[in-house]
Amino acid sequence: MAEDKKKASALDGAVMTAEGLSFKGVIMNPVVENCIGCERITEFEGLTYCPSYAQPATKWTRGICNFATHMKGTLDKQGKAKVNPLKASKRAARGR
Template sequence: MADDKKKIGALDGAQMTPEGLSFKGFILSPVVENCTGCERVVPFEGANYCPTYADPAKKWSHGICNFATHVKATVDKEGKTKINPLKASKRAARGR
């Protein structure tokens, strides 16, 4: 019950404009298919929007959205952690 009230209040003050949904000075784009199942998605006037990020398509274009609540992080097949390329090049220069 509390989650329903929180979702309803998530887009309080939002207005539909010709450009899209205006919320706190930003124009929100409708969510993309990858966002299906996320807890942050809020319906507004027949469409679903993400109040956390204005353009969900851009967020998913670089991989997994870091705001997604329905996707779990995966470990690479070798089990190694990813190393910052800048640090790796410095280590290689020092001979480590």
């Protein structure tokens, strides 16, 4: 009985419209390259979306997305992830 239940998708109720994927009245944009690896990414009809944020590109304009599960810290001028060296050292000492 319980095996028949499908796991609820984060985008349940979303509808593909002419403008794009509509979810709870908001048009969702597909995830961007920086999002790759994030656990929040959800697939819908062959494209990938973020159920936490409708416009993933905007979340990356001022640094690392604060909802990202795969990256923490800030971005340097070249757009690469930059982690506070003191915090990184403490994390390494704790074995994380």
